[in-house]
Amino acid sequence: MRIAVFMLENNSTVRKAASVFGVSKSTVHKDITSRLKSLDKPLYRQIEKLMEINKKERHIRGGLATRLKYIREKEKD
Numbered sequence: 001m002r003i004a005v006f007m008l009e010n011n012s013t014v015r016k017a018a019s020v021f022g023v024s025k026s027t028v029h030k031d032i033t034s035r036l037k038s039l040d041k042p043l044y045r046q047i048e049k050l051m052e053i054n055k056k057e058r059h060i061r062g063g064l065a066t067r068l069k070y071i072r073e074k075e076k077d
Contacts, residue, residue: 001040004032004047013054 007017014032018025032051037044 003028004036004043007050008046
């Protein structure tokens with residue numbers, strides 16, 4: 001539940017939450033998609049909306065990460 005609250009408060013991704021809490025992204029995903037549903041349905045509904053937004057935006061984040069990677073590589077040369 002702490003991870004879900006963190007994600008909502010920080011508009012965080014699964015990957016970022018996993019990094020902050022020191023667990024795998026698979027663990028975070030399983031906890032917030034399966035376990036949270038049985039523990040706190042209202043919180044689950046909120047995190048479900050955030051997960052959907054993150055899913056729709058992931059191609060943008062991936063493109064930005066790749067762009068930054070090549071910029072850094074070019075700066076090294």
